[in-house]
Amino acid sequence: MFRDKKTILASAVFSLFLLMWGTGFYIGMWPPIETEGKGSARSVSRLKSENQYLKQRIKSMAPNVFYIVIDSGKNRLFLKKGDRVIHEAVVSCGSGAVLRDPDKKTTWIFDTPRGVFTVQTKHVAPVWTKPDWAFIEEGEKIPVTAQGRMETGMLGDYALGFGSGYYIHGTLYTRLLGRNVTHGCVRVGDEDLKTLFAATDIGTRIYIF
Amino acid sequence: MLIKILLLISTLILFPSQTFGENRASLVKENQLLREEWSLAKKPNLYVVFHLKEKRIQIKAKGISLREFPIHHVDFWGNNVPDQALALVKKSALVKPSRKTVRPGDMKESEDFTLDVLEIGDMPARYTLVLDNRVFISIRPSEGVTSKFGNTLSSLEDFLVRPAVTFWYAVRGKQYTALDLGLEKQDAKALYWSFTEGAKCIVYPQ
Numbered sequence: 001m002f003r004d005k006k007t008i009l010a011s012a013v014f015s016l017f018l019l020m021w022g023t024g025f026y027i028g029m030w031p032p033i034e035t036e037g038k039g040s041a042r043s044v045s046r047l048k049s050e051n052q053y054l055k056q057r058i059k060s061m062a063p064n065v066f067y068i069v070i071d072s073g074k075n076r077l078f079l080k081k082g083d084r085v086i087h088e089a090v091v092s093c094g095s096g097a098v099l100r101d102p103d104k105k106t107t108w109i110f111d112t113p114r115g116v117f118t119v120q121t122k123h124v125a126p127v128w129t130k131p132d133w134a135f136i137e138e139g140e141k142i143p144v145t146a147q148g149r150m151e152t153g154m155l156g157d158y159a160l161g162f163g164s165g166y167y168i169h170g171t172l173y174t175r176l177l178g179r180n181v182t183h184g185c186v187r188v189g190d191e192d193l194k195t196l197f198a199a200t201d202i203g204t205r206i207y208i209f
Numbered sequence: 210m211l212i213k214i215l216l217l218i219s220t221l222i223l224f225p226s227q228t229f230g231e232n233r234a235s236l237v238k239e240n241q242l243l244r245e246e247w248s249l250a251k252k253p254n255l256y257v258v259f260h261l262k263e264k265r266i267q268i269k270a271k272g273i274s275l276r277e278f279p280i281h282h283v284d285f286w287g288n289n290v291p292d293q294a295l296a297l298v299k300k301s302a303l304v305k306p307s308r309k310t311v312r313p314g315d316m317k318e319s320e321d322f323t324l325d326v327l328e329i330g331d332m333p334a335r336y337t338l339v340l341d342n343r344v345f346i347s348i349r350p351s352e353g354v355t356s357k358f359g360n361t362l363s364s365l366e367d368f369l370v371r372p373a374v375t376f377w378y379a380v381r382g383k384q385y386t387a388l389d390l391g392l393e394k395q396d397a398k399a400l401y402w403s404f405t406e407g408a409k410c411i412v413y414p415q
Binding site for chain 2: 017042044047048050051054055057058059060061062069071072073074095096097098099100101102109114115116117136137138139176179180181205207209
């Protein structure tokens with residue numbers, strides 16, 4: 001008797017589950033209320049050619065000149081032209097670390113920015129103007145004069161500025177290339193930097209993801 | 210004769226031909242999504258494209274494919290994905306990667322420092338992308354023993370939770386779409402890394 005009750009209960013639960021699963025799946029298959037806009041009056045052949053045209057337009061956005069692609073997760077930089085990779089380099093991108101200034105209540109997040117940028121400035125033998133975070137991080141007092149912020153040799157032989165204080169530059173810490181260790185800039189080895197500097201102009205696109 | 214009829218019926222059920230109406234509707238949908246992608250490609254931001262039919266994911270910017278990942282399997286629940294660009298509201302994971310905090314003065318004695326940074330290896334491989342319009346994309350690694358165990362648990366969830374949720378939203382007349390995508394572990398981590406909150410995506414249907 002008890003076993004029968006248990007069987008009936010199990011069957012009822014199972015049936016209820018199947019009913020709910022079936023109904024949920026069936027209702028889920030209903031198409032959403034279509035509000036056909038621009039496409040409603042167009043013929044199938046016109047739609048096909050329009051779609052082909054849109055695909056082609058999106059594809060044709062790739063520059064035919066040199067451009068830079070940076071994979072900030074893999075720490076790789078690619079110098080490309082069209083679909084071809086011209087040069088590949090191991091780099092260092094942002095560490096993702098957070099620094100808080102206890103006095104001014106300012107917070108810095110050391111990420112390499114993602115998106116599309118352009119080379120805005122090109123520098124030979126760049127001098128680093130150390131920002132506030134560089135002093136705070138080292139527990140030093142922030143200098144009052146601009147001269148106190150200047151540091152030579154830190155950025156390598158060349159630097160490519162891509163806005164908001166971010167640069168593609170050289171490094172003294174070549175053993176850390178391939179790791180996420182920077183404050184947001186992209187560090188490149190000497191030889192790779194030389195190639196990049198020669199291939200790019202002001203306006204060269206940089207894609208970072 | 211009877212066998213022939215049965216074979217014909219089963220063929221029609223299993224492999225239904227695409228009707229003119231369905232073909233047109235899918236072209237209209239594709240057209241709408243391509244227009245959405247075209248407007249995304251004009252902006253300088255990254256966006257993600259899920260091609261469910263071709264089983265691949267692309268990270269794109271300005272129309273250029275920056276990275277591509279193959280999808281190993283696709284499961285689908287609920288309504289069709291809306292014909293519009295969807296923004297990533299949040300990434301939900303059991304263990305979220307946390308940023309390291311640098312204390313002022315920490316870098317002073319940097320000669321023998323240990324690297325304490327946030328890298329792609331710290332990203333989860335199993336997570337859910339919560340998009341607007343109640344679209345949920347669950348990413349699962351498709352290889353490894355632990356992945357198989359995790360996927361078995363997820364499958365149980367699919368058959369217990371998903372029907373109830375689908376039913377609940379359907380009764381309330383609200384949009385609900387859930388997609389389960391199987392990716393390679395490293396690709397899943399890379400997608401988590403690159404697809405940031407606020408970024409948009411396009412989902413081309415199966």
